[in-house]
Amino acid sequence: MEPISTEQARTLQRELAREVLLDDAFPGRIETVCGLDCSYSGRGRRGRMIAGAVVLRFRTWERIDSSVAEGEIPFPYVPGLLSFRELPLLLEALEGLKEPVDLAFVDGAGIAHPRRFGLASHLGVVTGLPSIGVAKSRLCGVYDEPGPERGASSPLLEGGETVGTVLRTRDGVRPLFISPGHKVSLASAPRLVLACCGRYRLPEPTRRAHELVTARRAVWKEDDRDATS
DNA sequence: GCGACAG
DNA sequence: ATCTTGTCGC
DSSP states (O other): OOSOOHHHHHHHHHHHGGGOOOSOOSOSSOOEEEEEEEEEOOSSSTTEEEEEEEEEETTTOOEEEEEEEEEEOOSOOOTTOTHHHHHHHHHHHHHTOOSOOSEEEEESOSSOSTTSOOHHHHHHHHHOOOEEEEESSOSSOBOOOOOSSTTOEEEEEETTEEEEEEEOOSTTSOOEEEEEEESOOTTHHHHHHHHTOSSSSSOHHHHHHHHHHHHHHHHHHHHHHHHHO
16 A cells, blocks of 8 residues: 555545445354554654454464564554555564464444445455454444343344444443454354354453453563663 | 544 | 553442
8 A cells, every 4th residue: 555645545445345245254164353453652663553363273372373573653643534544564563474364353433434445345345354343342334232241232223224223242341343354244243253152351362362462562671771781 | 623533 | 642640430
């Protein structure tokens, strides 16, 4: 993605949104799931970021592969245009994997997006991978607060259509905003996320990916400390 | 014009 | 997302 204006970015999203498939198109039996996440540098290395991908065996959560990529931040954070900021490096991280991925869990929105093309959908369409958007807060849409117990959910509506599911993944915690990215249906997305949630609010793939990039960022801090002392 | 706004 | 200490609640 070369330098692009925000208007060009929005136009591109409207075009690519037509490629999104909302029917389940992953292996009948899922073998592996992949969690993706990004982290940014604080002081010292302004303008740098890290992307990480972790491949886990479905249900046992054994880590069978992982990859990290580092680089310059290519685009500012603009609500609705997150993919132009995080997708490039996430794709690099994916390229570093050796194990096959059946389903990807992305931090952010899928079709629960102003143009129905959030980061999870963009990543899915570009790679062809089935993907699910797992956002910790709402980007768009209206909903009723789901019940307080694990598994409770309510539809996320926008413009008269259902674009996702507000899902409680643990008793008493804030709900997650789940939406199909690509090749996953509106009904399957929350079921798959819940199947990946145990003791934590975030699904295991997402949680492990966050762990990975956080650990990598700690190395930056060490390097900066050594260089400064 | 005002408020909202993934990470 | 990141900057930050202690602290309120299950």
